[in-house]
Amino acid sequence: MLTEAGYPNGFAFNLNCPNDRYVNDEGVCQAMAAMLAQAGFEPRLVTEPRQMHFQKVDNHQVDVFMLGWATLPMLDGFSVLSAMLATKEGEYGTFTPKGYSNPKVDELTKAVAVEIDEEKRLAMMNEALMLAKADIAWLPLHQQPLSWAARDTVEIPQAPDDLVRLWYAQVSQ
Known part of the structure; x- marks a missing residue:
């Protein structure tokens, strides 16, 4: 598909990610860079503290970036x-x-x-x-x-929006 798009040798780009914002953000981006490389791309992984990361994102100084x-x-x-x-x-x-x-x-x-x-x-x-x-x-x-984690005596229904609604929680003995 890259050849059809005119990039037979792939192309390089920065993959910018924070390393202190999301759960396992740097690890997720390392895995993403590896998968993109296997597909023929040349991602250059850039990980940095969230303040630097989002300043670059806000100023459009990134190619591909992580956002929650x-x-x-x-x-x-x-x-x-x-x-x-x-x-x-x-x-x-x-x-x-x-x-x-x-x-x-x-x-x-x-x-x-x-x-x-x-x-x-x-x-x-x-x-x-x-x-x-x-x-x-x-x-x-x-x-x-x-x-999420809770004792086996606590049941908290999982909602599609991932919000915890404790009024639906049930505790058994």
């Missing part, structure tokens, strides 16, 4: 749309990769911000997210699972 994102409010795509996919303008696009911009995504994001009809709002978010997906605004390579 907690959607707030939970189970709502507006956080991703407004921060990660909207054109950087005012309160929008605070974390838009490499200046990504799609006027239709912007239009939908601004409409979602004020729409109170849940069905319409979800449809607009879906449309905007599908546009960004078609543009390949982001290319997720890894999703970090969460690990």
Whole structure:
């Protein structure tokens, strides 16, 4: 596939990762670099403290980078749309990769911000997210699972959003 794309010998790029932000972040990036190398790429792994890492990300001084994102409010795509996919303008696009911009995504994001009809709002978010997906605004390579531990007498249901809701916990004897 690299040959078909015009890169028969692959190509080099930096893979920037923090080493003090996420669970096993440096190890995850080492594994990712090894897998990318096996696929014919030439990743140069750059790991550094989160403050340096995110300063480079904010200034678009990275090629490929690690990022974690907690959607707030939970189970709502507006956080991703407004921060990660909207054109950087005012309160929008605070974390838009490499200046990504799609006027239709912007239009939908601004409409979602004020729409109170849940069905319409979800449809607009879906449309905007599908546009960004078609543009390949982001290319997720890894999703970090969460690990929990509790005594065998404690049952805590796992929710799809990975939030702990202790009011659902049950303790047996």
